[in-house]
Amino acid sequence: MNIKEKIGLKVKSMREEKGFSIEHLANISNVDRNYISDIEKGQRNVSITIIEKIIHALDVDFATFFNDKSFVK
Template identity: 45%
Template sequence: MEDIKIAFGKRVKELRLQKGISQEKLANIAGVDRTYMTQVENGKRNISIENVRKICIALNVSISDFFDVNYLKEN
């Protein structure tokens, strides 16, 4: 099974690209540093639930949709 941090980062990147926004813009909307967002997308951060919420809000996606079980199983 893939590391959850890597799977989380891939999901952030997938949704960000679907929305057509840069890492910098997503970071600004979420209220986190751009370098932090890079580390999240690269699976280098074990992020807090508060930042999960911020990222979901910034991506305009519910937490339940973000954590689509089928996505996490396939990747």
């Protein structure tokens, strides 16, 4: 699994934990819903700026988001 897929799965997992639809996450993060969908599918090289918008909307910080064994080889 590559890093794009790992980030996508993490975003999707955290979004679902919060009970958010992609549309809701898009609205509160100010990121296009199709872009979020592509991130979750591992199809986007997502910038750190977009990650920041998304994790802020999910009410987590970078340390929490990346504190996951799936990001370590």
